[in-house]
Amino acid sequence: MNFDYSDDQKFLKDEARKFLSAHCGSDRVRAVLDDAANAYDADLWKAVGEQGWLGAAIPEQFGGLGLGHIELCAIAEELGRACAPIPFASTVYFVAEALMLYGSDTQKVRWLPRIAAGDVIGAFATSEGAGPVTARSIHTSVSGGKLTGEKIPVTDGDVADLIIVLARDGLYLVEKGAGVTAEVLETLDPTRSAARLSFNDAPCEKLGSDDGIAAMQTVFDRAAVLLAFEQLGGADRCLEMAKGYALDRYAFGRQIGGYQAIKHKLADMYVKNELARSNAYYGAWALNADAAELPLAAATARVAASDAYWFASKENIQTHGGMGFTWESDCHLYYRRSRQLALVAGSPAAWRERLVGQLEMRNAA
Amino acid sequence: MDFKDSDAEATYRAAARAWLYAHIAEHDAGHYPDDMTRAKAWQARKAAGGYACITWPQEWGGGGGTPIESVIFGQEEAKHAVDGSYFTIGLGMCVPTVMAYADDATKHRFVGPAVRGDEIWSQLFSEPAGGSDVAAIRARAVRAKNADGSDDWVINGQKVWTSGAHYSDYGIVLVRTNPDVPKHQGLTMFWLDLKAPGIEIRPIHQMSGGSSFNEVWFEDVRIADAQRLGPVDGGWKVALFTLMNERLAIGTSGGVGPEDILAFAAQANGADGPLLKDTAFRQTLADWWVQSEGLRNTRMRTITALSKGQVPGPESSIGKIVAANQLQAIGNTAVEAGDQYGIISDPALTPLKGAFHAATMWAPGLRIAGGTDEILKNIIAERVLGLPGEIRVDKDQAFRDLPVGA
Ligand SMILES: Cc1cc2nc3c(=O)[nH]c(=O)nc-3n(C[C@H](O)[C@H](O)[C@H](O)COP(=O)(O)OP(=O)(O)OC[C@H]3O[C@@H](n4cnc5c(N)ncnc54)[C@H](O)[C@@H]3O)c2cc1C
Numbered sequence: 150m151n152f153d154y155s156d157d158q159k160f161l162k163d164e165a166r167k168f169l170s171a172h173c174g175s176d177r178v179r180a181v182l183d184d185a186a187n188a189y190d191a192d193l194w195k196a197v198g199e200q201g202w203l204g205a206a207i208p209e210q211f212g213g214l215g216l217g218h219i220e221l222c223a224i225a226e227e228l229g230r231a232c233a234p235i236p237f238a239s240t241v242y243f244v245a246e247a248l249m250l251y252g253s254d255t256q257k258v259r260w261l262p263r264i265a266a267g268d269v270i271g272a273f274a275t276s277e278g279a280g281p282v283t284a285r286s287i288h289t290s291v292s293g294g295k296l297t298g299e300k301i302p303v304t305d306g307d308v309a310d311l312i313i314v315l316a317r318d319g320l321y322l323v324e325k326g327a328g329v330t331a332e333v334l335e336t337l338d339p340t341r342s343a344a345r346l347s348f349n350d351a352p353c354e355k356l357g358s359d360d361g362i363a364a365m366q367t368v369f370d371r372a373a374v375l376l377a378f379e380q381l382g383g384a385d386r387c388l389e390m391a392k393g394y395a396l397d398r399y400a401f402g403r404q405i406g407g408y409q410a411i412k413h414k415l416a417d418m419y420v421k422n423e424l425a426r427s428n429a430y431y432g433a434w435a436l437n438a439d440a441a442e443l444p445l446a447a448a449t450a451r452v453a454a455s456d457a458y459w460f461a462s463k464e465n466i467q468t469h470g471g472m473g474f475t476w477e478s479d480c481h482l483y484y485r486r487s488r489q490l491a492l493v494a495g496s497p498a499a500w501r502e503r504l505v506g507q508l509e510m511r512n513a514a
Numbered sequence: 515m516d517f518k519d520s521d522a523e524a525t526y527r528a529a530a531r532a533w534l535y536a537h538i539a540e541h542d543a544g545h546y547p548d549d550m551t552r553a554k555a556w557q558a559r560k561a562a563g564g565y566a567c568i569t570w571p572q573e574w575g576g577g578g579g580t581p582i583e584s585v586i587f588g589q590e591e592a593k594h595a596v597d598g599s600y601f602t603i604g605l606g607m608c609v610p611t612v613m614a615y616a617d618d619a620t621k622h623r624f625v626g627p628a629v630r631g632d633e634i635w636s637q638l639f640s641e642p643a644g645g646s647d648v649a650a651i652r653a654r655a656v657r658a659k660n661a662d663g664s665d666d667w668v669i670n671g672q673k674v675w676t677s678g679a680h681y682s683d684y685g686i687v688l689v690r691t692n693p694d695v696p697k698h699q700g701l702t703m704f705w706l707d708l709k710a711p712g713i714e715i716r717p718i719h720q721m722s723g724g725s726s727f728n729e730v731w732f733e734d735v736r737i738a739d740a741q742r743l744g745p746v747d748g749g750w751k752v753a754l755f756t757l758m759n760e761r762l763a764i765g766t767s768g769g770v771g772p773e774d775i776l777a778f779a780a781q782a783n784g785a786d787g788p789l790l791k792d793t794a795f796r797q798t799l800a801d802w803w804v805q806s807e808g809l810r811n812t813r814m815r816t817i818t819a820l821s822k823g824q825v826p827g828p829e830s831s832i833g834k835i836v837a838a839n840q841l842q843a844i845g846n847t848a849v850e851a852g853d854q855y856g857i858i859s860d861p862a863l864t865p866l867k868g869a870f871h872a873a874t875m876w877a878p879g880l881r882i883a884g885g886t887d888e889i890l891k892n893i894i895a896e897r898v899l900g901l902p903g904e905i906r907v908d909k910d911q912a913f914r915d916l917p918v919g920a
Contacts, residue, residue: 150517150582152817424836427812430815498797508799
């Protein structure tokens with residue numbers, strides 16, 4: 150039994166933490182937050198590319214490090230902890246994963262090495278409005294090799310070079326350029342940019358088979374595990390911040406961390422974070438092993454992580470009192486990010502529904 | 515991240531499986547007058563096979579094995595319907611305390627029989643005045659000289675919530691030996707024979723209907739000084755040793771889980787068809803699943819730590835908090851799903867032979883026994899997260915001057 154990171158993976162994770170604490174302090178996150186024209190931290194993006202992280206799980210033959218998905222999970226956990234303001238998830242968890250799953254050899258050879266090198270930013274465009282994405286909610290269509298429709302919101306859509314678009318009859322690759330226009334949106338988390346993308350007879354290329362919804366869901370399953378690690382990293386950081394403040398702040402003559410209302414709140418955070426960690430590990434195993442359990446494990450990891458991060462980020466603010474509600478405090482960076490991550494691959498409610506659907510199928514089998 | 519056994523673990527597992535296969539038929543089919551006799555016979559067989567108290571030294575009747583071997587055997591044994599609950603408190607808490615604090619003669623007398631299931635032990639700590647605050651207990655022991663000059667002790671007072679006292683042979687008991695010093699400094703631990711004169715055991719009728727715990731009354735119960743575990747007035751340290759083992763011994767609860775209510779909901783009626791089609795129910799069910807998977811996977815992490823030779827810490831407190839609350843929620847949700855009919859708890863008329871109703875009625879006890887939710891959260895906050903301890907206004911006051919309530 151080894152239900153933990155290996156020593157090598159721990160080493161990688163420690164190195165990632167050191168690197169991010171040097172290159173991604175909250176000042177860097179705030180620089181993106183405060184500057185509406187700044188969609189992401191370009192220097193950090195470049196540095197992360199040089200570390201090889203973008204290609205951690207991409208096979209060597211396509212320019213990656215060919216490590217594995219658990220290594221990528223370890224990196225994701227640290228990126229989440231640092232609240233990194235870069236298009237990592239869109240490019241790596243969604244677009245690179247979709248290409249590895251469904252790309253032809255030509256498509257892989259063309260795109261994966263450039264992704265691994267940090268030369269291409271990706272975006273995964275599925276939503277066309279409020280509510281879950283279903284076959285009925287998709288109007289985007291392709292005719293004569295040209296794609297037409299509107300996607301909103303698309304995380305990193307404004308800065309993406311390569312967009313994977315869900316159309317009525319499957320996934321398509323679209324390059325930034327003719328027929329693609331982007332309008333930047335105001336969102337809860339400005340440290341991760343989002344856009345409305347309009348496609349007007351944009352040249353496109355088919356990716357994989359015709360069942361776009363099924364393909365999207367499979368990409369979501371994989372991304373969900375990786376996102377769960379980002380969420381876990383963020384939730385852990387919130388608990389750490391709350392604990393630090395609870396020890397520093399005095400009220401009524403003693404540390405507020407000595408009062409049970411605060412102690413029990415932090416204990417509840419700890420319990421949720423540990424359950425989320427355990428479920429994320431199981432998801433990582435299923436992802437790395439390409440196990441049949443992946444859809445259920447991914448849903449379990451995602452629901453646990455979304456719940457833990459929401460709870461930790463909101464109760465972290467509460468623990469900080471009025472200070473926690475100020476722009477100067479870092480609490481809201483995590484609160485914002487918890488909302489962004491909880492919705493980017495479909496809402497917690499939708500994942501709970503998927504989870505129960507998986508259980509029903511398993512029991513029917 | 516994988517679930518593979520190491521070579522040594524796989525060998526051990528295979529041997530454990532083979533042993534279970536060779537002996538389980540006798541356990542299942544054997545004719546025993548009652549459950550207790552069956553459980554004792556199984557415990558004896560395990561002891562003979564080296565599978566009882568696997569981590570204890572062989573010289574004390576244990577298996578001389580590692581914590582991970584103990585977990586592996588537990589996993590394999592759990593695939594069969596055997597009941598070891600009679601021995602949990604004795605082997606999990608009392609006998610380890612005896613092993614740590616008694617003299618050699620006492621250990622030789624008691625450890626082997628306990629491992630073989632011949633004798634059952636109880637833990638007599640809680641009193642009406644001291645549950646969470648164990649050090650507030652009042653049952654007293656005073657010295658009495660024998661004719662030959664040796665010391666005896668005489669115990670008077672009451673214990674309460676003593677699980678299994680009615681079928682136990684021996685117990686460890688915490689008593690006050692000095693009321694003139696602060697509460698933690700005047701306690702002493704003893705072992706005693708529960709059949710000794712002056713001890714009266716009265717079953718307590720629980721809200722769940724059964725009587726698994728008892729009141730134990732002491733009237734001039736005379737015991738030898740040789741039955742003392744640890745120094746006079748030094749019992750608090752001994753009690754902490756016992757309670758530390760309690761956190762490890764009390765695992766999860768059994769009872770109904772997400773799989774059971776899923777099966778139930780597939781055929782139970784909601785307002786618009788099966789309960790399983792109800793959106794709100796599905797959302798809650800998903801959360802239960804996530805919790806119980808979280809606990810299952812947390813156990814895997816603990817096993818990993820064990821297999822690397824580490825000791826699990828106070829983190830294990832999360833298991834009982836989550837499991838007990840979930841048991842209560844699942845039981846009650848199934849009860850409420852019956853609408854007016856839900857009130858009926860007759861096993862013949864209810865799903866799963868009344869298991870949801872039983873869970874509803876047992877869960878309150880589970881949230882209290884072995885540390886309440888609140889105390890376990892304090893433990894997590896203080897020992898895992900390093901937050902300040904509770905204010906102890908009684909720390910420096912003599913026990914006899916402490917305010918008392920109900
Ligand atoms: C099924 C069952 C089996 C048991 N078996 C045994 C046994 O075999 N041997 C034995 O010795 N005992 C046993 N007990 C007793 C058990 O250990 C105590 O009931 C438990 O520790 C709580 O103590 P109490 O009942 O006195 O509650 P109290 O301590 O009076 O607690 C009442 C309430 O106050 C809260 N509270 C108390 N202190 C604090 C605090 N510092 N901060 C916040 N909240 C607090 C509690 O959480 C609880 O909600 C058993 C109990 C049960 C239910």
